[in-house]
Amino acid sequence: MSVSASAVPAIRVRGMEKSYKSLQVLRGVDFDVAAGSIFALLGSNGAGKTTMVRILSTLLKPDGGTATVNGFGVASEPVRVRESISLTGQFAAVDEILSGRENLMLVARLRQLKDPGKVADDLLARFDLAGAGSRKVSTYSGGMRRRLDIAMSLIGEPKVIFLDEPTTGLDPEARIEVWQVVKELAKQGTTVLLTTQYLDEAEQLADWIAILHGGRIIANGTLAELKRLLPPGEVQYVEKQPTLEDIFLALVGKDDKVGSSATPVVASSVASREDRP
Amino acid sequence: MSKHFFGDTAVLLGRSLRHISRSPDTIITTAITPVALMLLFVYVFGGAIKTGADNYINYLLPGIMLIAIASGIAYTAVRLFTDMKSGIFERFQSMPIARSSVLWAHVLTSLAANGLSLVIIVLVALVMGFRTSAGPLEWLAVVGILTLFTLALTWIAVIAGLSAKSVDGAGGFSYPLIFLPFISSAFVPTATMPGPVRAFAENQPVTSIVNTIQDLFAQRPVGVDIWIALAWCLGILVLAYVLAMAAYRRKIT
Known part of the structure; x- marks a missing residue:
């Protein structure tokens, strides 16, 4: 069916x-x-x-x-x-207590996937965790933990x-x-x-x-x-000021993958703000 | 039962065993109190205790092993409780796995961890002069009874872990269990106790188990004690398992 x-x-x-x-x-x-x-x-x-x-x-x-x-x-x-x-x-x-890689392999095994090690390595690379893969998760930052959490949820392509x-x-x-x-x-x-x-x-x-x-x-x-x-908004002239988030992200923008992915988002969020009524 | 039950249990067991191998302190702390009791009773109180056995540590060891198990199973309750609090429990529950495998993995981990603690305790006892003439069959019987006892108490720990409101509550239920061997034939013969205490001591599960293991180690006939011991262990095991599964179903639906 x-x-x-x-x-x-x-x-x-x-x-x-x-x-x-x-x-x-x-x-x-x-x-x-x-x-x-x-x-x-x-x-x-x-x-x-x-x-x-x-x-x-x-x-x-x-x-x-x-x-x-x-x-x-x-x-x-x-x-x-x-x-x-x-x-x-x-x-x-x-x-x-497990490492990031072990967490991913655990889920892959429970989902009966063929090659849990490869599944784990692919996801670590995709979520920018390859360098931290063998470290205990208790040493991860909040963002890394969340990325690992989401990576675990993608295993088995639900x-x-x-x-x-x-x-x-x-x-x-x-x-x-x-x-x-x-x-x-x-x-x-x-x-x-x-x-x-x-x-x-x-x-x-x-x-x-x-x-x-x-x-x-x-x-x-x-x-x-x-x-x-x-009711539709009136058209008003609003001077476009950068938000604190724009400033923060521009200032901390790093040269690794995170920074380069953040930059266009800053631009697009600025653009979308201008579009708003 | 789901077709993946054994595979899922094995995977989750591997996870728990890895936890233990990364914090072996739980095995050490499980072994350390019974070892301290053993030292205390053999070298401090032992001289004043008349057991009829020529070697007090031979008399004492079975009770010490039961105390170790009673304290070791508390970690099962704590591990289960921690899993439920951390969110990983819900991840497992929302995955297409055999749901009871989550519990069985913790139960089998308890068997492994308590087994290791017992090995440490027996080694210390050997150093302290414990001697047995027991052959492979007797040892097999001892291991069998200890396994049943561990399983029975571990399923009680599962109930505690599932229904606890705090980590302290999850671990605390085991204190009365640790105390039971003191009011049994584990340290002194029950014949020396006053009437009502003696009646309790002689009719609680620990005494029949202690007597059986003492007899097996000394190669004496075990008599009816072994059947009483088995009945207690199996009875508690079945009851605790049924109650734990009921508590689990309430938890996950």
Whole structure:
């Protein structure tokens, strides 16, 4: 029963409800995520974003409603769902005592891949961790840990990737690195559902944005569609000042790969700021 | 049971064993308290204790081994609890692997770590004058009983690790277990104890296990004690396993 990716949404959620004791976190959530798109679930702290991700990754049973991931019901076919997904939780799910390479090989082995060593080495190179591959993860910086965490999630090429607040606690450079990875993933056809409380993150990355508030989706659409919800802005003359982030990134711009990848992003973020009403 | 159960367990076991090889202090600390007790009881109290055995350390060693196991299994609870806190547990749970392999890897790691601690303790005991005429069959029986005892207590540790609210809570449950051998035939013969204490000592699991191992080491007939010991170990093992699996299912759904 192969279903064509374009016809069926990668994720479909209908009437999702979940309470913790008397606290009703989700009160009937509906949304679809198109295959190959980046979908951002926005919301403040405690809005239920993580609950939603935990339900979709089969870690939590909903009280009501249905959800399918890659065509499989999270309640009825959890094993097939787990075969289709990868979860990068809010806190880097890496093994501190193992080295970066051992972490990657561990996941590759659990996913029954042929050559775990090669898988690990390829990912270390791709995520700019080759030099740190044999070091214990407990010596990694927050950004390196997050990159390793995401690299571990890519092993086995899951169709759908959940990123729960992937950039919380990262410095601006590490944040941009994560954004780049997410964009590349989507380019390769992976469906990405990310949660975030940073609005600019959703603006930067997402093809589709849903706002979770009070246990329901209160807005859902592309950025352009969401902008139309408000009255059109007046045209004003605004002098373009560099943001502190632009200044920071220009100043710390390093000569290695990180720096060179950061520079064009600075330029594009400046450009996009000028476009805004 | 998933088709990947054995493969997944082996991979996760490799991970845990690597943890232990990188922090061998857990094996040393597991061995050090029992060794200290052994020194204390042989060289300080031992002269005043009349056991009927010609060599007090021969009498003492089985109880010391049980104390080592009771303290060693606390690390299983701590490791499991740490996994759950760190997020790696959820990564495993969201992957297409046999879910019970996560627990079994920790249980088998406990067997390996406690086995190593016991080897250290037996070596120290040999230096201190422990002697046995036990042949391969008796040794096999001793290893078998200790393995069952370790498995039974480790599954209790799994329950503690799954339901603890803090690391201290995860490790702390083992104190009563460590204390049990003191109220048994491990240090002094139960006949010297006052009535109610003696009744407790003679009818708790540790005494039958200690008696059996003492008899096996001395090549005496083991009598009915070995069956009582096996019944206790298997009974606790089955009960703890069922409760641990129930706690696990509550945790992951």
